[in-house]
Amino acid sequence: MTPEQWRRARELFEAAIDDPPTDLPRCLADRCDDHVVRREVASLMRNHARAGEFLTHPVGDLAELLEETPPFAPGQTVGPYRIDAEVGRGGMGRVYRAKDTRLNRTVAIKALPAELAPDPSQRERLRREARAAAALSHPGICTVYALDEVDGALYIVTGYIEGRTLHDEIVNGDRPSYARLIDTARQLASALASAHAAGITHRDLKPENVMRTVDGRIKILDFGLARQPRAALAAAGAASIVTHAGAVVGTPAYMAPEQLNGQPADLRTDVFAFGVLMYEYATGRHPFDAPTAIARAGRVLTAEPEPLARYRADLSAALVSVIDRCLAKAPDERFASAIDLLGALPEAETVGRRAVPLVGPSGTTAIADTSWWRMHQNRDRALPPGRHRGLVREGRAARSNVGRLHCVERARHGLEHAQRTSGVHRGDARRRADGAAPLRDADHPGRRSDHGGDARRGRPGLDHGCLT
Amino acid sequence: MTQAVTTAPSNPGDAHHLAPIVYDELRRLARTYMRRERPGQTLEATALVHEAFLRLADAGTPWTDRRHFLGIAARSMRQILVERARARGAQKRWAGLDPVSMTAALERASAGDAALPAIDEALTRLEQVDPEQARIVELRYFIGLSVEESAEALNISPATLKRRWALARAWLFRELSGDPA
Structure with missing residues (x-):
């Protein structure tokens, strides 16, 4: 039936139920010469009479x-x-x-x-x-x-992870010290970077999904909405991406502008959520706080957050600028992934007016990290002087996430090695070797050796473009 | 400092990008209600939607339009309920009925959630013929608005709404009971 025929049929149907004719076929024949339309109206009238209580009571008890x-x-x-x-x-x-x-x-x-x-x-x-x-x-x-x-x-x-979520800490009114904040940010960015290096977008990063274990280690929970790159999905035999078009995923309070606008999430969407989370963790306030979910969404789309420094004057300009950049409305203005984000995060020991000890309230974490690194000593190799800077440059230019992370890791391993053999404090060694450009990823491994291995064997990496 | 690149919705009057929030709010409210649930109490979709609107629509928010809200709420409710019915294996229960029992269950509105996925699919087909028809069914059936409220939400007269609602019911009933056109 054409749209015109449907319009005509609807008109005739409406007239017929308003004033039911005694002889419907004759009445239709008088008013319409299109037999398709006449047949449709007769059929609909017949079903109108049969429908009984169909749909007359709204859908049942929701409970x-x-x-x-x-x-x-x-x-x-x-x-x-x-x-x-x-x-x-x-x-x-x-x-x-x-x-x-x-x-x-x-x-x-x-x-x-x-x-x-x-x-x-x-x-x-x-x-x-x-x-x-x-x-x-x-x-x-x-x-x-x-x-x-x-x-x-x-x-x-x-x-099973024993600990508290960041949500618990925020609700509890715990305001982290600067050292703890940096430590949390670096651990979280490092974990997220490992997902991003594998092309996995978490898509539901929020304080409820981030846990601090009793020994201070940050863990990301709940990959329930995570999206793998298409190739990996196909390899896993998944018939299709489960979330069908238009279906709603994510948690509104942590959605990025592009998600609210119905556009697909990518790595930069996680970067935005990271920014919201860190802002909230630092200040106890959601950056786009408003009384209702809808008002908050409006602010995510249009408003700039209050400057972080207003609530936390003790934060370094470097950390503030990283969080601000994560919160940019336009995805292009943010870090391309958590790998870049991790690279830009200041280090606990070198930032700010006063030196912050690496082993502080969250010292257990730093120790745990180090021991984790020692498990991977087989990859430690001394680097020729200056080589680590070259590696960082290479990393920045690398075409794939895995390649980039690998370069950064290699550089870090070299430094660790130098530090152990020379017995110089790591920060000192780096400053001496590096001048003003610190290698920023030293504290937390982004990725374990399997992926580094991929990069070494020259397997193709994952370009940003195919990760959405 | 953050670059002030504002990606405001292309059309300020278009609130479709807010559908996720309405959907989330409805689900959240439904869960809250169910925790408070007392025996013998029923939870009506209409009550839920009204509460959601009160919570979401306050001054200075992107919501300026109750009509728009109701349309999105009705669509979200349809999505929530149909998803859940599918998850409970409604299609299987429905397909297990013979045509006579099916028609009887539709006539007496006694199918429970078994018919929901079938209704949803038929509604999607009706939507292709006439989108307004599907809107009417969502408002009347899925969030239980009255004729007057639905008419207001669609900006048509109650008399017109009543006739079109009859048309939608007849069309869907034919589709579901397998009556040859």
Whole structure:
């Protein structure tokens, strides 16, 4: 039927229900010579009479329609795991603390509520989360142990992290010291950089998803919305990207302007969320704070945040400018990825008027980092003088994220090596060797040797352009 | 300092980019309601949408238009409920019915959530024929607005809305009961 025929049919239908004719076919024949239209009107009138109470009561009780049944109950045994307690609830699943009875260790289990468990798209999302997190091996990203299925219940088993989320700290009114702030920023940027180097966008970075462990290590949780590059998806056998067009993902308070405008998220969207998160962590205030979600979205789109210095006069200009750049409205104005962001973040020990000790309130973190590095000493090689600066330049120019991170890492390893052999304090060594251009990534490894290895073997890296 | 590059929405009157927030707010409210839920109490979509509007629409926000809000809220509610029904295996339950029981369930409006995905698909087809028809069904069925409220939301007269609502019901009923056109 053409639009014109539909318009005509609608007109005739409306006239007929207003004033029902005794003989519909005759009445139609008198008023319309198009048999397609006449047949449509007759059919619709017949169904109008048959429809009974169809759609006359609004959709039922939402409490019933939206009800969720927890997948597991405390005390229940699921495969080799004994469920202890529900410890969290996300947009798409419930998280339990459980005991792996074979290895006698505590794990976290994430599963879908019973109502969502049979849904193929929800299952695919959970699988994708497991794959995204499992593709990353970084101390700042929660380790995935398994993706299992028992009696139709699909669940992810990960390391159990004891600690508090940044959200807890913010709500609690804890204002971090400058040293702690830098440390948190660097750890978070480093973990995010490892995801970005693998082409993975987190897309839901927010204080609730960032945890500080009891020994001071920052961990990113919940890769439930993470997106892998297309090639990786195809390799994993995923039929399609689960989130269909127009579907809503993310958490409005941490969405970037482009997400609010309905444009696709990319690495720079995570950079924006990083900026919002750090601003909020530093000041206890959301940079675009407003009484309602909608007003906040309006401010994300149009307003500039209050200058950070107004709340935190103690921050270095370098840190303030990094956070400001993350918060730029236009993605092009931000860092291209967390790798660049990490490179630009000031170092705890060299920034500000006073020297901030690396081992401070969060000293455990720095120690943990160092020990982690020592595990990778096989990659340590002394670098010829000046070579590390060359590597940083190379890194900046590298075509792929993996390549860039690799260069930065190599330079860092060289410095670490020099520091250990000469016994000079690392900062001193660097300043001496480097002049005014410090190598900024030294504290936190962006990526472990597997990816460095890829770059060394010359496997193609991931260009920014294909990451969206 | 941050470059003041403002990417304001291309058309200030167009609030579609705010759909994610409405959707999120509705889901959040629904969850809050359910935690407070007492036995025998039902949660009506209309109440939820009104509360969401009160919460979201305050002075100085991009919302200037209640009509626009209602349209987006109705669409979001449709998306939430249909997603959930799909997740509960509604399609399978619906497909398991024979045509006679199907038609009977539609007539008596007794299908529960089993018919929701089928209704949603038919509605998508109707939308291609006549987008306004789908809007009417979203407002009337998915958020339970009255004839007068729906008419106001669509800026048409209540009498016109009533006739077009009848048309939408007839069209969808035919589609779902398998009556040959």
